[in-house]
Amino acid sequence: MIIETFRQAIQNVWSNKLRTFLTMLGIIIGVMAVIVIVGLGNGMTQSMRDSFSSLGTNTLNIQVWGYGSRTASVDDLYKIVDQNRDLIQAISPEIDFSGTGSLKIGTNTYRWVTINGVDEHYTAMRNFQIAQGRGLQYMDIKDNKQVCIIGDYINRVAFGGNGLGQTLKIGANKFRIVGVLAAKVSDPDMQEGSDDNSVFLPYSTVMRLSNQSTVSNYTAVMADESRANEAKAVVENGLLALMGSENSYYVYSASEWLEEMNKMINMVIVVLTGIASISLLVGGIGIMNIMLVSVTERTREIGIRKALGAKERTILAQFVVEAATTSALGGVLGIALGYIVSMAANKLLPILAGGTDITVSPSFNSIAVAFGISVGIGVLFGYLPARRAARLNPIEALRYD
Amino acid sequence: MSALIEFDEVCKYYQMGDTTVKAADHITMKIEKGEFVAIVGQSGSGKSTCMNIIGCLDVPTAGTYRLNGKDVGKMSRNELAAIRNEMLGFIFQQYNLLPRLNLMENVEVPLVYAGVPRAERHARAREVLDQVGLGDKLKNKPNQLSGGQQQRVSIARALVRNPAVILADEPTGALDSHTGREVLGMLQQLHDEGHTVVLITHDNSIAVQADRIIRLEDGQVVYDGDSHAPEAIVQPTLLPEEPGKEGKA
Numbered sequence: 001m002i003i004e005t006f007r008q009a010i011q012n013v014w015s016n017k018l019r020t021f022l023t024m025l026g027i028i029i030g031v032m033a034v035i036v037i038v039g040l041g042n043g044m045t046q047s048m049r050d051s052f053s054s055l056g057t058n059t060l061n062i063q064v065w066g067y068g069s070r071t072a073s074v075d076d077l078y079k080i081v082d083q084n085r086d087l088i089q090a091i092s093p094e095i096d097f098s099g100t101g102s103l104k105i106g107t108n109t110y111r112w113v114t115i116n117g118v119d120e121h122y123t124a125m126r127n128f129q130i131a132q133g134r135g136l137q138y139m140d141i142k143d144n145k146q147v148c149i150i151g152d153y154i155n156r157v158a159f160g161g162n163g164l165g166q167t168l169k170i171g172a173n174k175f176r177i178v179g180v181l182a183a184k185v186s187d188p189d190m191q192e193g194s195d196d197n198s199v200f201l202p203y204s205t206v207m208r209l210s211n212q213s214t215v216s217n218y219t220a221v222m223a224d225e226s227r228a229n230e231a232k233a234v235v236e237n238g239l240l241a242l243m244g245s246e247n248s249y250y251v252y253s254a255s256e257w258l259e260e261m262n263k264m265i266n267m268v269i270v271v272l273t274g275i276a277s278i279s280l281l282v283g284g285i286g287i288m289n290i291m292l293v294s295v296t297e298r299t300r301e302i303g304i305r306k307a308l309g310a311k312e313r314t315i316l317a318q319f320v321v322e323a324a325t326t327s328a329l330g331g332v333l334g335i336a337l338g339y340i341v342s343m344a345a346n347k348l349l350p351i352l353a354g355g356t357d358i359t360v361s362p363s364f365n366s367i368a369v370a371f372g373i374s375v376g377i378g379v380l381f382g383y384l385p386a387r388r389a390a391r392l393n394p395i396e397a398l399r400y401d
Numbered sequence: 402m403s404a405l406i407e408f409d410e411v412c413k414y415y416q417m418g419d420t421t422v423k424a425a426d427h428i429t430m431k432i433e434k435g436e437f438v439a440i441v442g443q444s445g446s447g448k449s450t451c452m453n454i455i456g457c458l459d460v461p462t463a464g465t466y467r468l469n470g471k472d473v474g475k476m477s478r479n480e481l482a483a484i485r486n487e488m489l490g491f492i493f494q495q496y497n498l499l500p501r502l503n504l505m506e507n508v509e510v511p512l513v514y515a516g517v518p519r520a521e522r523h524a525r526a527r528e529v530l531d532q533v534g535l536g537d538k539l540k541n542k543p544n545q546l547s548g549g550q551q552q553r554v555s556i557a558r559a560l561v562r563n564p565a566v567i568l569a570d571e572p573t574g575a576l577d578s579h580t581g582r583e584v585l586g587m588l589q590q591l592h593d594e595g596h597t598v599v600l601i602t603h604d605n606s607i608a609v610q611a612d613r614i615i616r617l618e619d620g621q622v623v624y625d626g627d628s629h630a631p632e633a634i635v636q637p638t639l640l641p642e643e644p645g646k647e648g649k650a
């Protein structure tokens with residue numbers, strides 16, 4: 001009987017191809033829009049996550065300005081970290097020195113090089129490996145030595161791989177290269193914008209050369225990324241206790257930003273999906289409308305079926321199944337169309353939006369949900385016309401022309 | 402042993418504005434198993450109402466109708482549907498076949514509602530279509546057939562559940578006299594095979610084909626007896642029709 005009901009539904013849907021297609025159009029467009037929008041959201045979130053994780057989502061960036069005469073020293077920061085090893089793995093000053101003068105090696109000037117003053121733990125903290133020579137040491141920092149370690153890219157491009165022991169110039173100051181770092185990025189073409197295009201100096205040397213009395217910028221690595229908020233809080237509380245003003249420091253966590261960003265993207269997606277869903281609603285009303293027409297058209301058929309022994313629930317099932325079949329078919333077409341549009345968008349977006357890495361990636365979940373919703377809409381909006389059909393008086397229905 | 406169809410003071414009243422229309426007014430009658438009865442009457446005589454009640458499409462306002470000993474008036478709509486499916490075979494003036502289904506599917510509809518398995522449905526449908534001489538047109542659509550053939554399909558459909566009563570409502574009304582006679586012959590044959598046939602008609606010349614005539618006027622039985630008695634085909638009273646008494650005679 002159930003099989004028979006489905007067979008008849010498909011037969012009826014099929015015998016009115018154009019009408020069925022027009023009825024389904026609302027559902028098709030709605031499902032397509034939902035799939036593309038959710039896919040776009042996934043792509044945006046992914047792209048955002050990728051660009052943030054290149055910044056390091058497990059790092060905290062700490063800026064200290066001081067408040068009046070009160071400030072926090074490097075040792076103060078070390079102490080805060082020492083007391084919270086479960087949250088923060090390591091911390092190092094990270095003072096930008098590239099503003100002082102550009103990097104010169106021989107007669108060539110190199111721009112866009114990261115030049116940072118750091119401490120002896122920094123390379124390990126940032127997961128650099130020493131390829132040749134040694135890393136920065138406590139004595140380099142204590143004595144403000146003019147030494148440096150260089151990234152693989154500089155070593156390769158400026159020194160032809162033989163940088164160790166040579167000197168480089170930053171502005172007017174000369175530094176001896178005591179160590180070369182192993183490449184972090186394996187593809188040589190991708191190294192230029194990466195960590196491998198860096199020079200690291202003792203932070204104390206940078207402070208002396210640039211006449212700074214305090215360190216204003218630190219990078220810390222968290223022990224557990226999922227507890228970013230706690231890690232941020234302990235640093236903030238430590239700094240507040242030292243300086244007594246919330247305006248004297250700023251702690252920034254990339255993962256926190258990522259979270260905020262995700263929240264915003266999700267909100268936008270929810271709103272857009274809501275708008276797209278209006279189309280599903282309109283599609284549902286279209287189905288209801290056409291089912292009401294169909295019930296009227298088939299009044300006599302309903303009368304005949306009732307005379308032959310169809311129960312009310314049989315007629316109800318027949319029309320509900322028919323509506324659900326129509327909208328499910330619309331759902332399937334919408335999914336297919338949504339998929340095609342997503343694929344086309346992936347081809348077109350880089351051309352239109354110039355070098356964006358946003359992709360439209362429809363998820364299995366959104367497809368499953370879209371299909372479920374379209375069937376649900378068919379049942380929901382098919383129910384009212386079906387009930388009307390089921391309740392028809394057989395005598396009047398038989399007499400209907 | 403009670404009769405197959407038993408009307409006891411059956412009344413059916415309709416409210417039309419301020420007036421109450423008595424479509425059936427204390428009808429009492431019995432039809433035994435195996436009878437061939439014609440219910441005859443003019444438009445507005447109440448014969449359609451009578452048919453609707455016999456066919457379990459409607460229930461009486463007052464009085465009792467027993468079909469095979471069961472009081473139909475007390476049944477729910479679902480029970481009525483089951484009774485129609487099991488006990489009654491309808492033959493309509495307009496054939497009332499489902500246009501989108503082929504002959505086989507049309508004949509199978511009552512079997513589908515009875516929950517008969519597919520293979521058995523096919524076999525049974527083929528059997529009855531053979532019986533009415535359409536065994537070679539199983540896959541045709543109704544609109545590919547002549548009126549007489551379509552009426553034979555509807556007879557096959559009425560027979561397919563082997564019902565207790567075959568109820569024919571003006572079965573020849575849409576046919577020419579030749580095919581009409583053919584269809585009547587078929588009903589006669591069904592009666593000879595032991596089926597109970599109730600024929601509803603306004604046409605005396607058709608009614609006399611039955612063994613017994615029940616004549617209705619204004620919702621009341623005015624004659625009930627042998628179809629060959631002269632009173633059976635008494636000319637209808639030439640009173641003007643009362644309009645709006647019933648939608649269709």
